[in-house]
Amino acid sequence: MNPKQLLVGVLIGTRPEAIKQAPLILEAANNFPRIRPVVICTGQHRELARESLSDFGISIDVDLDIMQQGQTLSYILSSIVQKLDNLFEKDPLDAILVQGDTTSTLAGALAGFHRHIPVGHVEAGLRTYNLEEPFPEELNRQLVTRAALYHFAPTQSAKDALIRENISPDKIWVTGNTVIDSLNYIASDTRCAAPSCLTDEFLRQPFFLVTCHRRENRGEGISSVCNAVKRLLQAYPEISCVFPTHPSPYVRQPVLEHLSGINRALVTDPFEYSKLVWCLKNAHFVLTDSGGIQEEAPTFGTPVLVARETSERPEGVTAGCARLVGTNEDLIVKECSRLMDDEVAYASMANSANPYGDGTAAHSILNILERNLT
Incomplete structure (x- = not known):
């Protein structure tokens, strides 16, 4: 039977x-x-x-x-x-x-x-x-x-x-x-390609990826992240920023208010997962408050700066592939600049093993x- x-x-x-x-x-x-x-x-x-x-x-x-x-x-x-x-x-x-x-x-x-x-x-x-x-x-x-x-x-x-x-x-x-299972599945798929909004001209120079959506970061936190992005783009003309935004108006509207019209800052709708995976794989570094991205980016050797005061994923920080920066504008600029200027510091984060599976x-x-x- x-x-x-x-x-x-x-x-x-x-x-x-x-x-x-x-x-x-x-x-x-x-x-x-x-x-x-x-x-x-x-x-x-x-x-x-x-x-x-x-x-x-x-x-x-x-x-x-x-x-x-x-x-x-x-x-x-x-x-x-x-x-x-x-x-x-x-x-x-x-x-x-x-x-x-x-x-x-x-x-x-x-x-x-x-x-x-x-x-x-x-x-x-x-x-x-x-x-x-x-x-x-x-x-x-x-x-x-x-x-x-x-x-x-x-x-x-x-x-x-x-x-x-x-x-x-x-x-x-x-x-x-299980996110590592998903990542492996999507990364091997032919749909894992650059989003159509990232033109060949845009991709002629490196970019960093930013995501920010958590409730505790709404308001002042998102404003600080956006201000840090503007300062980084002014200081480093050789890099661009890709910022896919959550559809919630509490997230999307302030991002647009801060970054619309800023040279080399591309604010987009949320990406399909396959397109997000491509961005994680190809970004110079990631600034995020997302839990999933903290787990995903290290698979590709992409350093992660965590825009939160604390994280329930301390393994990434311990392993060296992630660093907590919170939403302090000056600290975000400092740590992003370190990844732009210090090749040894960058390599240390990029070469750390993914501790999530x-x-x-x-x-x-x-x-x-x-x-x-x-």
């Missing part, structure tokens, strides 16, 4: 979740015939998530479609929990995989917990222990930890954090980060999940 097929929900709310959950969906389809992934999109960031999934050829099985203009965190959380509860009542799952620390992630963990569905937390154990940085993600992931049964930590330090919180070590596995995280997670659900 054939063993029972396992229905495993894979929850996706935002673009980073789509990118980091995609390898699990592909790996299940290709190498785990007993696991049937059910792709559930909450709609928290509807179009960005859909576009990212399309990069991997993945279609959505269930669309909760909760996105509305001016949505609050409370609306997102309550809407997803209710819609998932209705779904789980009708179509029970054997497990649900949630990723990271978004409001969708928390909603999925709560809904699964309420229905006694085992919750697997992908990218478990990241911590700053400052509930304001990042907000609301730090609280989200701490709460998800309490609701989850299986904890897939990307690094040993993440596992150590969970053990300090009295999570049983036999429910924690160090798997690496070897591209086999999805296989490890599904193997563990299948064993534990059998």
Whole structure:
């Protein structure tokens, strides 16, 4: 008799979740015939998530479609929990995989917990222990930890954090980060090419990549980053800046106000993931507050300057491939200038090993999940 097929929900709310959950969906389809992934999109960031999934050829099985203009965190959380509860009542799952620390992630963990569905937390154990940085993600992931049964930590330090919180070590596995799986998949694809907005003329000189979107950086933080960019472009006429902006008006509008009309500053819409990967691979360095980019850029030997006061990814700083610069304008200019002027300092960061995995995280997670659900 054939063993029972396992229905495993894979929850996706935002673009980073789509990118980091995609390898699990592909790996299940290709190498785990007993696991049937059910792709559930909450709609928290509807179009960005859909576009990212399309990069991997993945279609959505269930669309909760909760996105509305001016949505609050409370609306997102309550809407997803209710819609998932209705779904789980009708179509029970054997497990649900949630990723990271978004409001969708928390909603999925709560809904699964309420229905006694085992919750697997992908990218478990990241911590700053400052509930304001990042907000609301730090609280989200701490709460998800309490609701989850299986904890897939990307690094040993993440596992150590969970053990300090009295999570049983036999429910924690160090798997690496699935984003490296995604990166390897996309980097080998023919679609990994320069975005069309980067013309041959623009690419005649080097560029640095900037992204800034976190809630705690809105307002003064984004202004400081933009002012630093202007100073760098004035000081170094041999380099340009590419700044893809989040569609949120709280992010996009101030960036446009500061950088529109500035020579060699290219402010763009968000890139498809394959185009972003090309930029990470070819940028001279990256200035970002993104967690995913902190993990991705070191694969290509691209130095990362982190525009945050603290990071739940200390491994990159320890390994030497990342450096915290916060949103202090003078410090950003100083550290970017160091990468422009000091070849030894640049090489030290560029040659550091990526501490976030070897591209086999999805296989490890599904193997563990299948064993534990059998």
